[in-house]
Amino acid sequence: MAHMASLATLNPDAWLYAGAWSATWWSGLHPETVGLAMRQRRLARLIDQALSASPFYKKRGGGRLCDFRPTTKHELMACFDDWATDRRITRAALESFVADPQRAASPWLGRYLVWTSSGTSGEMGYFIQDATSMAAYDAIDSLRLRGRAPLDNLNPLWGLDQRFAFVGATGGHFAGFVSLERMRRATHGRPTIQVVSALEPVARIAEQLAVIDPTVLICYPSAAVLLAERQLSGTLGLDLTEVWLGGEQFTPGQRALIQAAFQCPVRNNYGASEFFSIASECRFGNLHVNEDWVILEPVDANLQPLSGDGFSASVLLTNLANLVQPLLRYQLTDRVRFAPRPCPCGDRFRVIEVDGRSDDILRFQDAQGGPVPVLPLALETVIEEGAGITHFQLLCRGSAVIEVRFDAELPDAPAAYERLRAVLLAYLRQHRVAGLRTRFSRAAPQREQRSGKLRRIVAVQARSQGRGEVSGSSPASA
Ligand SMILES: [Zn+2]
Incomplete structure (x- = not known):
C-alpha cells in the first residue's frame, strides 16, 4: 500500500x-x-x-x-x-x-x-x-x-x-x-x-x-x-x-x-x-x-x-x-x-x-453511550500479535456482545479463547469501550451464504440487514 x-x-x-x-x-x-x-x-x-x-x-x-x-x-x-x-x-x-x-x-x-x-x-x-x-x-x-x-x-x-x-x-x-x-x-x-x-x-x-x-x-x-x-x-x-x-x-x-x-x-x-x-x-x-x-x-x-x-x-x-x-x-x-x-x-x-478481505468496522459504545468505532485491521493485528492466534472469528452482536469462534483444527480452543479474550478486552478498554461481554462458541465459524467466504470480524446485525452483502457495517454501504 x-x-x-x-x-x-x-x-x-x-x-x-x-x-x-x-x-x-x-x-x-x-x-x-x-x-x-x-x-x-x-x-x-x-x-x-x-x-x-x-x-x-x-x-x-x-x-x-x-x-x-x-x-x-x-x-x-x-x-x-x-x-x-x-x-x-x-x-x-x-x-x-x-x-x-x-x-x-x-x-x-x-x-x-x-x-x-x-x-x-x-x-x-x-x-x-x-x-x-x-x-x-x-x-x-x-x-x-x-x-x-x-x-x-x-x-x-x-x-x-x-x-x-x-x-x-x-x-x-x-x-x-x-x-x-x-x-x-x-x-x-x-x-x-x-x-x-x-x-x-x-x-x-x-x-x-x-x-x-x-x-x-x-x-x-x-x-x-x-x-x-x-x-x-x-x-x-x-x-x-x-x-x-x-x-x-x-x-x-x-x-x-x-x-x-x-x-x-x-x-x-x-x-x-x-x-x-x-x-x-x-x-x-x-x-x-x-x-x-x-x-x-x-x-x-x-x-x-x-x-x-x-x-x-x-x-x-x-x-x-x-x-x-x-x-x-x-x-x-x-x-x-x-x-x-x-x-x-x-x-x-x-x-x-x-x-478480497472485507471485514467489518465494529461499533461499540463508551460509558456515556458515545460511539466507539474500531477498525477490523486493528483487532486482527492485536489478536495475531498479542495472542498468537490467526484462525478465529469474532461475531459482534449489537454493540455489547462478541462471540468468538475458532476453526475446528485449532487445538485447545478454550485456552485460545482465554488468550484472545485477555488481549481483546485490554485493547478495547484502551478505547474506552464499555458494557461489552465476550462468549466462547464451539460452533464452526460462519461463512457468507452466497460465496462461502469466511470473514474474521463480522458485525452480525449489519450483515443481516445488508442481506449478507460484501460491504458490511459502514454507513457507506447502506
Ligand atoms: Zn481501464
Missing part, C-alpha cells in the same frame, strides 16, 4: 530502477505486444532461476509454467529452507531476524527486504524481496498508481512537495509499513512521510493527522471510511490532494463517502504480500492487472482453470519480478474474475474484480 509514486525515482538501486521504469513505461504503451513479450521473457528467466537454484522447484520440474504444480503458503513455509534461490536463506535465521520489530525495513543478509504476513489464510508467511522485485514494484507504482495512462505520471517531481501520512499496522514487519519505512529512510525528509498506527483509537488517529496535515492519505478503505465520517461531521479538517487505498475490499459506497468527504481523487490498488502491486486502477475505477510483471490464473476449488465467468475459488499467482524467493502458481485465497470486455480506458491489460 505504501506506494510513493514518483518518489520511487529515489530508489536506492538507481540503475535497476531506471531499467524497470523504462521497461514498465514501454510495456504500458503497448500492453498486447511489448507487455506480453516482456512477460514471456521474465517468465523464462524465473523458471530458469527456480529450476537451477531452488531445490523445492527442482523437484517439481517442468520447463513451462503449466508444468508446475500449484503451491500453497502452507507448503512453502513447510519447505522453507529449500525454497529460496539464495541458499543462505533459512527459516531459523529469518525468524531470528524478524523477532525484533525494530529491524523492520532494515536489510537482511545485507541485501533483502523482509516482510511477514498472515493474510486471509491466517497462516504466517515470510516474504523476501530482492532489489529486482523492489525496483519493479516501485516502477509499477510510479507509472500506474496515480492513473494508468502512460503519459500521465511522467512528472518525477510530483511527490516531492507532498506530505504523506500512512495509517496502518506499524511497528512490525508488515509489508505496507516496511515498504513505506524503506522509502522514508531513502528520501531523507523531503517529502515528509509519517506513519500513524491504525491500532490507536480513531479520535487519536484523527488528532495525529490534524498535526501532520497530510496532502496524501494512505490507508485501508475501512480506516478511510472512519476518517471520512469525521471529516463530514466537521471533527476533522484535512485538506487532501489524494487518497490511496488498498488491502481490503473497496465498495462503490465507500468510494462515494470518501470522495464526498475529501473532495479529491481516490486511488485504489490491489496487492498482496506475495506481489505488492498486482493491479492498479484506471480513470474508470477498474483494476487492471500488471500483466507484464505478474500472472494470475483464476481457478476452481480443485485448482483447475476456471470455466465460466463467475468468481474463482482462489487464484494462482506467478511473481515475475522476484528471483530470490520464486512464486510460481502460488495459491492466493482471493476470489477474482476477469472482466469479460476490454475497459473503455483503452488499456489492454485485463481488468479484474476482486472479492
